Amino acid sequence: MTDTQKRIEPFGVEIDLLTGAMKDFDNYKKTMASTMIPYYADTDAIRDLVESQGNPIHYEVFEKTIPEAAGHIRVCISKLLPGKVGGEFFMTKGHYHTVLETAESYLCLAGEGFLLMKTSEGRCLWEPFRPGRLVYCPPSWAHRSINTGSVPLVSLCHYPGDAGHNYGDIVEEGFPKRCFDRGGKPAFE
Amino acid sequence: MTDTQKRIEPFGVEIDLLTGAMKDFDNYKKTMASTMIPYYADTDAIRDLVESQGNPIHYEVFEKTIPEAAGHIRVCISKLLPGKVGGEFFMTKGHYHTVLETAESYLCLAGEGFLLMKTSEGRCLWEPFRPGRLVYCPPSWAHRSINTGSVPLVSLCHYPGDAGHNYGDIVEEGFPKRCFDRGGKPAFE
Numbered sequence: 001m002t003d004t005q006k007r008i009e010p011f012g013v014e015i016d017l018l019t020g021a022m023k024d025f026d027n028y029k030k031t032m033a034s035t036m037i038p039y040y041a042d043t044d045a046i047r048d049l050v051e052s053q054g055n056p057i058h059y060e061v062f063e064k065t066i067p068e069a070a071g072h073i074r075v076c077i078s079k080l081l082p083g084k085v086g087g088e089f090f091m092t093k094g095h096y097h098t099v100l101e102t103a104e105s106y107l108c109l110a111g112e113g114f115l116l117m118k119t120s121e122g123r124c125l126w127e128p129f130r131p132g133r134l135v136y137c138p139p140s141w142a143h144r145s146i147n148t149g150s151v152p153l154v155s156l157c158h159y160p161g162d163a164g165h166n167y168g169d170i171v172e173e174g175f176p177k178r179c180f181d182r183g184g185k186p187a188f189e
Numbered sequence: 190m191t192d193t194q195k196r197i198e199p200f201g202v203e204i205d206l207l208t209g210a211m212k213d214f215d216n217y218k219k220t221m222a223s224t225m226i227p228y229y230a231d232t233d234a235i236r237d238l239v240e241s242q243g244n245p246i247h248y249e250v251f252e253k254t255i256p257e258a259a260g261h262i263r264v265c266i267s268k269l270l271p272g273k274v275g276g277e278f279f280m281t282k283g284h285y286h287t288v289l290e291t292a293e294s295y296l297c298l299a300g301e302g303f304l305l306m307k308t309s310e311g312r313c314l315w316e317p318f319r320p321g322r323l324v325y326c327p328p329s330w331a332h333r334s335i336n337t338g339s340v341p342l343v344s345l346c347h348y349p350g351d352a353g354h355n356y357g358d359i360v361e362e363g364f365p366k367r368c369f370d371r372g373g374k375p376a377f378e
Binding site: 011015071116138159 | 195203253255288292297298306316332347349350
């Protein structure tokens with residue numbers, strides 16, 4: 001990326017602090033249920049969900065255009081739909097950053113759930129999400145959102161411009177814990 | 190900073206999305222009116238304010254402890270009190286980042302005003318703050334908050350861990366524009 005490509009003008013963007021809706025976003029990415037088949041414990045259940053519901057959206061990302069370059073802070077809204085797959089709460093794929101030693105901040109605006117985090121050495125922790133709770137994922141921790149509620153889990157995320165996303169290692173490694181609905185309460189197993 | 194000093198555990202912190210109050214913050218910094226004497230156009234008016242009101246707090250910062258190191262994202266709440274000095278709205282000192290080519294994101298949670306931004310080449314822009322408006326200050330732009338309302342202007346700020354603050358250049362250069370109350374409306378002059 002040239003110095004010119006790294007330059008953008010100051011801008012403002014409206015975010016609904018109750019719903020997390022971003023007005024006039026530039027970029028939109030959706031992840032369909034079918035791409036989540038390798039991630040859930042119950043492969044039959046996620047396949048059934050994809051087929052019976054016509055491969056619905058699983059989660060969405062809304063963002064303004066900010067260069068993927070050091071010195072910038074990338075900003076996005078992450079929206080994870082509610083639901084369960086064989087008793088396991090809906091979740092995102094999860095990722096390390098390509099530049100491993102980079103952090104990410106999640107400010108929950110709507111919904112409830114957890115940010116599940118792990119290191120490549122096998123440590124695993126989770127922090128609750130509820131509106132107004134900011135969760136700080138330090139450098140080198142992989143992270144995945146989990147929606148344990150009945151409405152979309154919406155977070156405002158900030159991460160270094162050059163962080164990048166590494167999804168491949170999580171497909172291989174998985175997370176040491178999964179989050180299931182046990183009698184109406186989330187349980188990590 | 191050693192690699193060990195750069196490491197922190199994942200954490201969560203509660204932020205009131207209506208008032209911007211941060212619960213259980215680790216660090217608190219206050220800036221008193223007396224230190225603002227060099228910044229306002231009307232030096233007599235700011236001196237009078239300091240003397241007549243017993244040198245009150247002008248603005249405050251609340252934060253959790255996050256290492257000042259590359260890869261981290263530092264997070265803080267900035268709270269600027271409302272008021273005027275010779276018709277000029279209350280403002281922060283403003284700063285460049287020590288690592289000039291680093292950005293900052295401001296999410297306004299309460300109050301109203303502007304983020305005033307300038308480059309060292311003399312460009313000057315401002316973006317409005319109101320609750321839910323996120324203002325992105327790109328790398329290399331100096332920035333200052335201005336409170337044009339009647340209640341505290343509160344923002345959640347994110348910036349690269351290694352950005353640092355350079356206040357000295359702003360004392361020397363100032364900003365090309367100031368914001369005054371003209372008949373009840375903010376005007377940049």
